[in-house]
Amino acid sequence: MLFPGVIFMSASWNPTASIENLRARADCYRTIREFFHQRQVLEVETPVLSVAAVVDPNIEPMQTTEQRYLHTSPEYAMKRLLCAGSGDIYQICKVFRAGEAGSRHNPEFTMLEWYRLGWDHFRLINEVAELVRLLLDQPQAAMEIHRYRDAVSRFAGLDPFTATDDEIAALGIQLAGQDLQLGRDGWLDVIVSHQVEPALPANTLVFIHDFPASQAALAKTRVTAEGIAVAERFELFWNGSEMANGYHELTDVVEQRHRFEQQADGRPLDEQLLAALRHGLPACAGVAMGLDRILMHRLQTPKIRDVLAFDWFRA
Amino acid sequence: MANYSTNEFKSGLKVMMDGEPCSIMDNEYVKPGKGQAFNRVKLRNLRTGRVVEKTFKSGDSLEGADVVEVDMEYLYTDGEFWHFMATDGSFEQHGASADALGDTIKWLKEQDVYVVTLFNGAVLTVTPPNFVELEVAETDPGVKGDTAQGGSKPATLSTGAVVKVPLFINIGEKLRIDTRSGEYVSRA
Numbered sequence: 284m285l286f287p288g289v290i291f292m293s294a295s296w297n298p299t300a301s302i303e304n305l306r307a308r309a310d311c312y313r314t315i316r317e318f319f320h321q322r323q324v325l326e327v328e329t330p331v332l333s334v335a336a337v338v339d340p341n342i343e344p345m346q347t348t349e350q351r352y353l354h355t356s357p358e359y360a361m362k363r364l365l366c367a368g369s370g371d372i373y374q375i376c377k378v379f380r381a382g383e384a385g386s387r388h389n390p391e392f393t394m395l396e397w398y399r400l401g402w403d404h405f406r407l408i409n410e411v412a413e414l415v416r417l418l419l420d421q422p423q424a425a426m427e428i429h430r431y432r433d434a435v436s437r438f439a440g441l442d443p444f445t446a447t448d449d450e451i452a453a454l455g456i457q458l459a460g461q462d463l464q465l466g467r468d469g470w471l472d473v474i475v476s477h478q479v480e481p482a483l484p485a486n487t488l489v490f491i492h493d494f495p496a497s498q499a500a501l502a503k504t505r506v507t508a509e510g511i512a513v514a515e516r517f518e519l520f521w522n523g524s525e526m527a528n529g530y531h532e533l534t535d536v537v538e539q540r541h542r543f544e545q546q547a548d549g550r551p552l553d554e555q556l557l558a559a560l561r562h563g564l565p566a567c568a569g570v571a572m573g574l575d576r577i578l579m580h581r582l583q584t585p586k587i588r589d590v591l592a593f594d595w596f597r598a
Numbered sequence: 599m600a601n602y603s604t605n606e607f608k609s610g611l612k613v614m615m616d617g618e619p620c621s622i623m624d625n626e627y628v629k630p631g632k633g634q635a636f637n638r639v640k641l642r643n644l645r646t647g648r649v650v651e652k653t654f655k656s657g658d659s660l661e662g663a664d665v666v667e668v669d670m671e672y673l674y675t676d677g678e679f680w681h682f683m684a685t686d687g688s689f690e691q692h693g694a695s696a697d698a699l700g701d702t703i704k705w706l707k708e709q710d711v712y713v714v715t716l717f718n719g720a721v722l723t724v725t726p727p728n729f730v731e732l733e734v735a736e737t738d739p740g741v742k743g744d745t746a747q748g749g750s751k752p753a754t755l756s757t758g759a760v761v762k763v764p765l766f767i768n769i770g771e772k773l774r775i776d777t778r779s780g781e782y783v784s785r786a
Contacts, residue, residue, distance in 0.1 A: 341633055382605060382656065383635070385627025459653035465634065472633040473653060500632050518631060528631040571631075 299588035299597055308578055308590065312375060314417055315395060324371040324397060329360030331377065335553035338546040339500065343381040345390075353379035356571055357396050358501065359556045362532070365398055365567060366559035373397035375574070387524070389575065389587050389595050398569040404502075404517050404531040407568040408490050411519060411527055415488060418577050419521070426488040432511070434491050438482040439474050443495060444511045454478075468497050480523050492517035501539070502530035519572075521580055529570030536560040599662035604637040604654050612644070612665040615652065619644045619663035619717045627656065644715060644722055663717065670714040672706050680706065682714050682724070694721035704759035705730045705777045726777040731786040732756050733772050740768040 298305070319326065336344035336352035337359070344352045354360070357374050364372055378394045399407055412426050435443040441450060448467050455470030456462050458477040465473070483489045492515070496504040499514035506512050515531035533539055539560055543552045578590040588594035602613060607625040614620070624640040635656035642649050644665060670682035670692065679693030680703070692714060696703065698721045702712070705726040713725040737753035750762040753773075761775060763782045772786035 339632065341635060383627065383629055384605065385625075385637075388627050388629060459636075460650060461652055461654075463653065463655050463658075465655070469634045472630050473636065476628050476630055476636065477638075477653065498632055516632075525631055 295597065297597075298592050299594045300590055300592055304578070304582055304590050305592060307582055308574075311418055311574060311578060311581070315373075315375065315414070318414055318417065319373050319397070322371075324373050324399075325369060327361065327364055327369065327372045327374050328376070329357050329364070329374065330354070331379075333360065333553075335359070335551045335555070338543050338548070338550055338552065340546055340548055344550075345379050345381045355380050356394060358569070358571070359553050361396060361398060361569070362564055363556060363559040365400070366562050366564050371397070371399050384595050386586050386588075387576075387579070389591060391595065391598070392587075393574040394571055395574050396569065396571045398532075398567050400565050400567045402568040404492065404515050404529055404568045407529050407570055408492070408517055408519075411529065411570055411572070412488050412490075415519065415521070415526065415572075415577070419581050421486070424486060424488055425484075426490070427484065428490045428492065430493045431491050431495065431513070432493065434479055434483075435471070435474065438479040441474075443471055443474075468495065471495070471498075480520060480525070483520050483523060485522055487521075489520045490517050491520065494518075499533075499542070500530070501533050501542075503533050517570075524576060524580070525573075526576050526580075527570050527572040529568060531568050532564065532566075534560065534564040534566060599664055601659040601661055603659045604639070604656050607637065607639055607660075612663040613641070613660040614663045615641055615643075615650075615660060618646075619665050619722065620650075621665075623649065628653075629656075644717065647723075664719075665722070666716050668714050668716060669711050671711050672708055674708065680724075682712065682721075685711055692716065692721050694724050698722060699724050702726050702777075704757055704780075705732075705775070706757055707732060728776065728778060729783065730775050730777055731772050732759070732775060734763070734767060734769050737763065737767060737769055740766045 331354055332347060332351040333354055334351060337355050342355050344355050346352055356378050357376050361372060361374060375395050377391055379391050381390060383390050416422050416424050432442065432444055441454060451467055451470045455473040459473050493513040494516045496512035496514050499516065502514045502516040504512055504514050517529045518525055519527040536557060540557055575587050575590050579587060582590060602611060607622050609622055611622040612619060613622060620641040620643050622639060623642055626638045628638055629635040637654045637656055639652050639654060640649060641652065669685045671685050673681045673683055679695060680699055681691060681693050684690040702724045707730060710730060714721055715723045732755040734753045735756050738751050749765055751765055752760050753763040753767060754760050761780060761782050774783040774786045776783050
């Protein structure tokens with residue numbers, strides 16, 4: 284039923300979003316700008332095209348004929364601004380990720396990213412909650428903060444830090460319906476996306492933090508009192524979908540270069556970012572939020588095309 | 599057959615999964631913010647009709663299944679196979695085993711047209727039309743005057759199928775039957 288409709292509509296010149304939904308997007312941007320204006324966070328704009336891409340092996344950048352990459356997030360350039368003394372900054376921008384097309388994903392999508400100097404991720408979690416309540420028009424929405432370890436133990440019945448690789452793979456295979464030949468972190472992603480996310484309480488801002496150190500990306504890591512290595516990173520979930528991803532930012536340039544080199548897989552390292560970090564990144568926390576997702580929840584639609592003027596298939 | 603990658607999995611695509619021909623029903627892309635991307639896929643096994651959910655790594659692929667659906671007229675049975683002929687003028691014929699026919703055997707009437715699903719050129723399943731018209735071969739005598747409501751009684755149709763019919767139905771009458779529920783609809 285759905286599929287022929289999609290083909291029919293992809294041939295059309297019409298927007299995929301209603302004009303009413305376009306207004307909701309404009310309202311959302313105005314709310315964000317007012318929110319940060321009041322808090323004296325500076326709006327910035329950084330290049331969409333740059334010479335180095337992210338090194339995250341799970342994100343595939345797009346490349347132009349001039350050998351530039353379309354950014355997959357404004358993170359590297361914004362950190363260079365922080366190193367240069369910008370103070371607190373935010374940005375609303377389009378980002379691009381190859382192959383990420385689905386009913387809830389568009390390869391070109393809108394991200395809000397911001398950084399707070401001198402804050403840790405817990406202080407940032409509170410600000411994220413405040414903004415998301417405004418954007419979702421859910422001023423009374425409850426909020427819960429869980430450690431990754433507790434959330435996975437409670438909703439999937441195994442301890443993600445002490446369970447053996449075989450135990451984690453066995454649950455992953457059961458949930459996936461087949462053996463996908465994944466590593467420990469890959470199977471944990473299956474467990475979280477298939478079992479934990481759907482079990483989280485509804486209409487509640489659920490923040491998960493202290494991820495395994497192996498999933499740190501650009502977050503600081505530490506060893507907890509229980510002796511487990513965690514990343515000072517959080518994710519926000521709302522009604523089963525991931526809305527934001529925040530870090531207590533790694534400022535150690537030696538550690539940063541080491542992580543880049545481990546993950547690069549042939550992609551060029553962002554030497555300009557590394558040079559900036561050598562100069563000095565102030566202690567800070569930062570977060571990226573998918574605004575299309577926010578709008579989908581605000582407008583209660585499961586389809587990303589309903590909030591995009593023209594989705595990937597009509598762009 | 600060609601291979602299809604997860605981003606080509608569209609509803610209706612026929613693929614091989616664990617050695618069985620399947621039809622894709624639904625494909626949802628799942629991407630954690632930092633982590634492996636997956637596709638959660640619902641597939642219907644075309645042989646058993648059973649629906650399974652499987653997760654794939656994005657970019658993984660499955661072999662296409664050589665499955666075609668053909669409108670065919672039922673001709674006759676030789677006791678081992680039930681023979682059908684394409685209605686597209688090609689006169690192509692195929693024999694279906696009792697296994698492939700399954701429940702459809704109850705609704706087979708010569709010259710009626712069925713959807714025959716072929717897998718690698720052999721009959722996989724036979725789907726009857728939603729409604730068939732069949733004659734009553736055996737039932738208790740009709741009760742006169744009872745045309746409005748009241749009880750029902752079993753009737754054996756010309757194909758051997760047994761359906762519940764109203765009390766006023768007599769042997770030799772033609773009935774319209776819904777093959778999806780196996781229920782009497784009306785006199786034909």
